[in-house]
Amino acid sequence: MNGEIEEIRGTFKPxxxxxxxxxxxxxxxxxxxxxxxFVGSMSSALEQVSxxxxxxxVYQAGKRMGHEASKLxxxxxxxxxxxxxxxxxxxxxxxxxxxxxxSQDNYTVERGDETEVKLLFMDCVVRQTLRRTGLPQKGxxxxxxxxxxxxxxxxxMDIRGKLDIDHxxxxxxxxxxxxxxxxx
Amino acid sequence: xxxxxxxxxxxxxxxSCVEDCPNDVYEMDEAxxxxxxxxxxxxxxxxxxxxxxxxxxxxHQDIHVAKRLYIDRSVKDAINRII
Ligand code: SF4
Ligand code: SF4
Numbered sequence: 541m542n543g544e545i546e547e548i549r550g551t552f553k554p555x556x557x558x559x560x561x562x563x564x565x566x567x568x569x570x571x572x573x574x575x576x577x578f579v580g581s582m583s584s585a586l587e588q589v590s591x592x593x594x595x596x597x598v599y600q601a602g603k604r605m606g607h608e609a610s611k612l613x614x615x616x617x618x619x620x621x622x623x624x625x626x627x628x629x630x631x632x633x634x635x636x637x638x639x640x641x642x643s644q645d646n647y648t649v650e651r652g653d654e655t656e657v658k659l660l661f662m663d664c665v666v667r668q669t670l671r672r673t674g675l676p677q678k679g680x681x682x683x684x685x686x687x688x689x690x691x692x693x694x695x696x697m698d699i700r701g702k703l704d705i706d707h708x709x710x711x712x713x714x715x716x717x718x719x720x721x722x723x724x
Numbered sequence: 725x726x727x728x729x730x731x732x733x734x735x736x737x738x739x740s741c742v743e744d745c746p747n748d749v750y751e752m753d754e755a756x757x758x759x760x761x762x763x764x765x766x767x768x769x770x771x772x773x774x775x776x777x778x779x780x781x782x783x784h785q786d787i788h789v790a791k792r793l794y795i796d797r798s799v800k801d802a803i804n805r806i807i
Binding site for chain 2: 569572573576635639641642660662663664665667668669671672706707708709711712713714
């Protein structure tokens with residue numbers, strides 16, 4: 541065995557909810573980075589095998605997660621309230637805010653029976669994973685967040701939504717969320 | 725409110741930031757052949773311009789700095805020791 545690996549030994553009794561994690565920040569970091577590498581490599585393999593179909597698979601996976609994560613959220617028709625609830629669902633790891641260019645008065649833009657809102661994702665574990673594995677943004681993994689957001693919106697607002705990527709950057713990504721009111 | 729500081733001594737006038745910024749925050753100052761900030765209010769701090777600038781000539785102040793948990797601290801420490 542590698543001498544640098546520290547083994548944890550102790551007594552263990554059956555427990556319902558473990559009181560301690562049995563690891564420190566270094567262990568968390570290693571686990572996170574290993575997972576990032578696994579996920580990154582899975583994503584590029586998926587793309588290699590299924591081409592653009594990879595996006596659809598990851599999108600569906602994200603959508604399912606989004607529905608699951610927001611099941612217990614209060615249903616609302618109010619877009620701004622929904623955004624507040626969604627930021628709770630997505631948490632610190634997908635920290636976003638509504639964004640608008642200075643020439644626009646409101647965050648929301650109405651187009652027929654659709655409402656658009658621009659969302660600026662400042663923190664994103666997908667982006668971090670891509671950077672860890674040297675993969676470009678806008679690939680299949682970005683569809684995970686795309687699906688997650690759409691699934692969560694559909695669950696909270698009981699309505700059809702879609703998310704388009706406007707711009708990706710190393711520190712923030714801009715997306716447009718479109719809500720279709722007639723899709724209720 | 726975000727502020728962008730351009731290091732004019734470093735800027736090589738390539739115009740990459742002008743082309744790359746999705747919100748037209750920069751314009752070329754033709755007389756000086758340097759970039760200039762013309763619409764800071766539309767900067768969303770995506771930092772794409774940092775990635776493209778060959779001279780690392782810009783600094784964004786008072787922005788949300790995204791978490792960088794992908795950085796391997798042991799590698800970073802090793803590099804810091806060498807540098
Ligand atoms: S951070 Fe993004 S929006 Fe701001 S100036 Fe750079 S490229 Fe443009
Ligand atoms: S990308 Fe950098 S070097 Fe090129 S014009 Fe912009 S600030 Fe100057």
